[in-house]
Amino acid sequence: MAPKVGILTWHDPTNCGSALQAYALHYYLRQNGIDARIIRYVPQWCRGDYMQMPWRMLSLKQIIKRLFKECLLLFYTIIPYSLQKKVSPFFPFYNQHCKMTEPCTEENIEDICKSFTTIISGSDQIWNPNHIDPIFLQNFQTHPLNKISYAASLGGKTMPEELIPLYKESLKSFSAISVRENDGRELINQLGYSAAIHIDPTLLIDASHYRAIAKPALYIKKPFAFCYFLSTDQEYKMQVQEYVKKHHLEAIGFSADHEDYIWMKKVDIMGPLEWLWLIDNAEVVLTNSYHATILSLILHTPFFTFLRFDARSKKSQNARLEQLNSYFDIADYLVDTKIPDLPVYPFSKFEERLPDLQQKANKYLMKNIE
Numbered sequence: 001m002a003p004k005v006g007i008l009t010w011h012d013p014t015n016c017g018s019a020l021q022a023y024a025l026h027y028y029l030r031q032n033g034i035d036a037r038i039i040r041y042v043p044q045w046c047r048g049d050y051m052q053m054p055w056r057m058l059s060l061k062q063i064i065k066r067l068f069k070e071c072l073l074l075f076y077t078i079i080p081y082s083l084q085k086k087v088s089p090f091f092p093f094y095n096q097h098c099k100m101t102e103p104c105t106e107e108n109i110e111d112i113c114k115s116f117t118t119i120i121s122g123s124d125q126i127w128n129p130n131h132i133d134p135i136f137l138q139n140f141q142t143h144p145l146n147k148i149s150y151a152a153s154l155g156g157k158t159m160p161e162e163l164i165p166l167y168k169e170s171l172k173s174f175s176a177i178s179v180r181e182n183d184g185r186e187l188i189n190q191l192g193y194s195a196a197i198h199i200d201p202t203l204l205i206d207a208s209h210y211r212a213i214a215k216p217a218l219y220i221k222k223p224f225a226f227c228y229f230l231s232t233d234q235e236y237k238m239q240v241q242e243y244v245k246k247h248h249l250e251a252i253g254f255s256a257d258h259e260d261y262i263w264m265k266k267v268d269i270m271g272p273l274e275w276l277w278l279i280d281n282a283e284v285v286l287t288n289s290y291h292a293t294i295l296s297l298i299l300h301t302p303f304f305t306f307l308r309f310d311a312r313s314k315k316s317q318n319a320r321l322e323q324l325n326s327y328f329d330i331a332d333y334l335v336d337t338k339i340p341d342l343p344v345y346p347f348s349k350f351e352e353r354l355p356d357l358q359q360k361a362n363k364y365l366m367k368n369i370e
Contacts, residue, residue: 003369005029005036006101006116008136010124013090016275017202017291021123023098023272025150025201027209030099032362034369037099039119041109043133054103081218081269089271097213110140118146118369123180123201128155129163137170146370148176150361151198154184156319167191176368182326183319198361199327200294203354207298214280215273220252226282226301227253227264228275228292231308239306239339240286249283286339290320297328300347306335327353 007029011022022038029036058066069087072079076092094100104112113119119138121127126136127149134140138147159167168191171177177195179185188195225244229236237255241263244251251264267274275292279285280299285292288308296303307318325331328350332342 002033002035003118004116005034005369006039006113006119007036008039008041008119008121008138009126011038011040011094013088013094016270016272017289018124019090019093019272020276020291020295021201023093024205025120025123026098028201028204029365029369032366037101037116039109039112040100040103041105041135042103043131043135044106054105054108084269089269089274093271093273106135106140109135110143113141113145114143116145118148120369121147121149121152122178123151123153125153125155127152127167127179127184129159129167130155132163132166134166134170137167138173139166139170141173146368147174148178148368149174150178150365151180151200152178152184153180153320154187157183157187159187159190164191176364178364181319181323196364197323198364199357200291202291202294203298204358204361205298207300210276210295210298211280213273214276215271216277217267217270217274220267220278220281221250222281223249223283224252224281225249226278226285226287226292227251227255227260228285228287228289229253229255229257229260229306230289232257233288233306233308235337236288236306236308236335239335243284243286243304243339247283252282253278290324293321293324293330297330297345297347297350302344304333304335304339305330327357 007022007026009022010018012018026036026038072083072087073092073095076084076087101112121136121138141147171191171193177188177193178198179188179195180197180200182197185195185197227240237260240251252267253264254267254270255261255264267278270278276295279292279295279301282301285296285301285303287293287303288306293303293305305321307321321334325334330345332340333345
């Protein structure tokens, strides 16, 4: 009988990178003969969408709206474009491509997890002390269960003194710990535990699979630069505007700053599958997203990645890009002040180094899953 594994991670219905890293780990495990499911848990501070919540927690009005949207989901691929825009493209992605538990909260997550033999915490920044939810440290478990992590990120290099007891006590019951960055391993070591470093789950899946599930973004004309920004730093945006003008490209994408849609064309419907297509079909990806950088590497799309955190800040999350650079030598394509005039990143370097990292990840997972 195949091991039954629950994956406890971010699967934010507004962030393509978070959604795809959750999908990738679950898909990879299922391809390796493991009955893996994403645990449909959302922390309290981001429970903004009633589609993610247990039915018993909804008001009558929310129930009616949810029933309407779930009916639309049944016909999502054939309903008019105007109706598709009424449903977040994340939900058809999860419905069609992911095996998930029913929605749960901290009140009933332990009951949901009793059907699994192993729970994996990870990946993404689920252990970042700046916004830690103890559920991701699996502190809710009272019955015997194999607990491990895979490529969990702590975000940076520091941990507040007041949180050390929480981490120490929670990690005591883990049979194996894997983190995503060396900084995270050092923090785990300081807590008295050992940890392995492994690649983000999105790197476990090859380009052909991502292309097979990608969905064309409608009304997009080539050639274009895919611009994907998760902050509002105007210095970076001015650099982008100069770059696309110089290279005769249309700027298309998403920005956290809505004023950028004055010069950038916003993609009307962009879930994880459209996001993949945009990265794959762009002439260049200009971003400050960690996962957009990874997918650019996998899909061999030229890229420049802006560092959106001040390296001196205690809340800096640049460690993940530093770790990625240690694997694939992308430092020249990480932009601090000005987009450099460089040839395309040599993707042969990426392809040469990735298999060994994938093999190490596979060995860790297959050894520690019960």
